[in-house]
Amino acid sequence: MEPGGTRAGRPPRLSREAILRSAERILLEEGAEHLSMRRLAKELRSTPMALYHHVRNKDELLLLLLEMHTGEPDGTELPREPRERLLAAARSLRETLANSPWAAAVLAPDARVSASTGRLVTAMVDAAVACGLDRERAVHAYRVIWHYTLGELLVRRSRERARRQDGDTPWERAVRSLDPDVHPVLARCGGRLAEDATTSDYRRGLEAIVDGLLRPGAARPLLAPPRD
Amino acid sequence: MEPGGTRAGRPPRLSREAILRSAERILLEEGAEHLSMRRLAKELRSTPMALYHHVRNKDELLLLLLEMHTGEPDGTELPREPRERLLAAARSLRETLANSPWAAAVLAPDARVSASTGRLVTAMVDAAVACGLDRERAVHAYRVIWHYTLGELLVRRSRERARRQDGDTPWERAVRSLDPDVHPVLARCGGRLAEDATTSDYRRGLEAIVDGLLRPGAARPLLAPPRD
DNA sequence: ACCTGAACACCGTTCAAGT
DNA sequence: ACCTGAACACCGTTCAAGT
Numbered sequence: 001m002e003p004g005g006t007r008a009g010r011p012p013r014l015s016r017e018a019i020l021r022s023a024e025r026i027l028l029e030e031g032a033e034h035l036s037m038r039r040l041a042k043e044l045r046s047t048p049m050a051l052y053h054h055v056r057n058k059d060e061l062l063l064l065l066l067e068m069h070t071g072e073p074d075g076t077e078l079p080r081e082p083r084e085r086l087l088a089a090a091r092s093l094r095e096t097l098a099n100s101p102w103a104a105a106v107l108a109p110d111a112r113v114s115a116s117t118g119r120l121v122t123a124m125v126d127a128a129v130a131c132g133l134d135r136e137r138a139v140h141a142y143r144v145i146w147h148y149t150l151g152e153l154l155v156r157r158s159r160e161r162a163r164r165q166d167g168d169t170p171w172e173r174a175v176r177s178l179d180p181d182v183h184p185v186l187a188r189c190g191g192r193l194a195e196d197a198t199t200s201d202y203r204r205g206l207e208a209i210v211d212g213l214l215r216p217g218a219a220r221p222l223l224a225p226p227r228d
Numbered sequence: 229m230e231p232g233g234t235r236a237g238r239p240p241r242l243s244r245e246a247i248l249r250s251a252e253r254i255l256l257e258e259g260a261e262h263l264s265m266r267r268l269a270k271e272l273r274s275t276p277m278a279l280y281h282h283v284r285n286k287d288e289l290l291l292l293l294l295e296m297h298t299g300e301p302d303g304t305e306l307p308r309e310p311r312e313r314l315l316a317a318a319r320s321l322r323e324t325l326a327n328s329p330w331a332a333a334v335l336a337p338d339a340r341v342s343a344s345t346g347r348l349v350t351a352m353v354d355a356a357v358a359c360g361l362d363r364e365r366a367v368h369a370y371r372v373i374w375h376y377t378l379g380e381l382l383v384r385r386s387r388e389r390a391r392r393q394d395g396d397t398p399w400e401r402a403v404r405s406l407d408p409d410v411h412p413v414l415a416r417c418g419g420r421l422a423e424d425a426t427t428s429d430y431r432r433g434l435e436a437i438v439d440g441l442l443r444p445g446a447a448r449p450l451l452a453p454p455r456d
Numbered sequence: 457a458c459c460t461g462a463a464c465a466c467c468g469t470t471c472a473a474g475t
Numbered sequence: 476a477c478c479t480g481a482a483c484a485c486c487g488t489t490c491a492a493g494t
Contacts, residue, residue, distance in 0.1 A: 009457030010494065037487060048487080050459055058487065144433035147379030148372065154382070155375060205372035205441075212440025213433075237476030238475065265468060276468080278478055286468065 014046060016054045016064075023065055037061075069100045078123055082130035083210065086145075089123040090206055094149050096120070098156075121146075131214050141213040148209055152202055242274060244282045244292075251293055255328075265289075297328045306351055310358035311438065314373075317351040318434055322377050324348070326384075349374075359442050369441040376437055380430055 022043045026035045037058055041048045055061045078088050097103040121142060128138035250271045254263045265286055269276045283289045306316050325331040349370060356366035 010459075012458060014458085036485085038485080047460055049461085049489085052488075053458060140429060140432065141436075143429070144376065144436065147383060147433070148376045148437075149379070150382065151375030151377070151379030154378065201368060201371070204368065205375070208369075208372065208440035208443070209376075209437050210440065211443055211445070212436035212438070215436070215439055215443070217439070238478075240477060242477085264466085266466080275479055277470085277480085280469075281477060 014044060014050055014054055018044065019051060019054055019061070020064060020068060023061060024068075027065070066100075066103065069103065070096055082127045083214065086124055086127040086131065086141075086210055087203075087206060089120045089127060090145050090149060090210075091203065093120045093124075093146075094153065094202060097149075097153055103153075128213070133214070137213075141210075144213060145206070145209060148205065149202075152205070242272060242278055242282055246272065247279060247282055247289070248292060248296060251289060252296075255293070294328075294331065297331065298324055310355045311442065314352055314355040314359065314369075314438055315431075315434060317348045317355060318373050318377060318438075319431065321348045321352075321374075322381065322430060325377075325381055331381075356441070361442070365441075369438075372441060373434070373437060376433065377430075380433070 019040070023035060023040055026040065026043060037048045037051055041051055044050075051061075055064070076088070076092050078085050078092070124142045124145065125138050128141045129135065133141060247268065251263060251268055254268065254271060265276045265279055269279055272278075279289075283292070304316070304320050306313050306320070352370045352373065353366050356369045357363065361369060
């Protein structure tokens, strides 16, 4: 219903790009818990509602941020040998997510965004097929690895966060203040069993998982007879 | 500074127990996202601040709720054979967490509460030792299994939540509204790769992982020579 | 078309006061 | 000792209006 189409009305001062840039700065420098629409608007010397003109809502904003980071290929060359390829893709996935300090915060509420790292996911499924699994089993193998990787990521994150505020998350304070007589388990091991999860721990676990998924027995029929 | 010690001052109308009961009701009937101190106070026909007299803060409240559920032994008898015992303990852990619909919401922000299911955790470590792993490797094995279990739990939860609101989380709406040309990966597989994660998928994966962790090669020295 | 301001319906938590 | 009310410093989002 307009004459030329483009270039009508007031010229924009904000842009989706500028918004994403600012949001990323906040995430990196202040952490995911400080990213809010209001805070972001302040950062841009604008009002909360101006943002809603460039982004549908906060969820879309987070989605775009995740896509921005994981969308760009990370350049690592994957090896050709199938098993090594599977391992390398998994490690690369973990690293990609670990290197955006906020990815975990975005993933936690809705974990299936896993798919946004498509290149690595398909690499993993293909490598699993090349290892001799049928398609169904290959997808299953990918999912097992993804669950392991996500779990490791989230646990490690929560430990780091706790340590960063020198051991005084509200949660930790709460654990410490519990009466050990009434809550023996929590009080006793408030974190002990989750020692430092290192990269080499992840790798060791990953190799065990992959070996397990590729073991000869993996080819047996899916509906194993129930034992009793 | 008081005469008899006990029974001084105004008689309590609220109690920690009553608060926890109400909180659980809200969690079960309305979901974790509706549990707030204010909402809970309203439920109890009281004020937000009255709660703080019985509970240090919201974190402690969640902690107590988790402990309440996972503290009570779930009665399942674990088999004696070590490998089966390991598997059964892991499955039981998953079930315990899966059956409190809010456990995931509590775990997500700080995943190391894993420890609150102490009986199963120690059962797993002990079973791993009985399977022939040394102590260090047994703890590592437990952690690998825990990471897998947590990841699976969170992914499954997020799918269920999405489905419950017949496929219309804000997040999903955001994914759908993305321009597929600009964000090909997310738009293409917005959920496809994370099909229905079933209990049998979990079990299959768990068995593969356990077999991998217990494979003969697991006994080789931890610092394997780097391949190149 | 792009932006603003005020408003709605919420949060967790602190502080000073009441009984 | 237990509870209340008002207040502080926040949220995400909608709606009506301005330029």
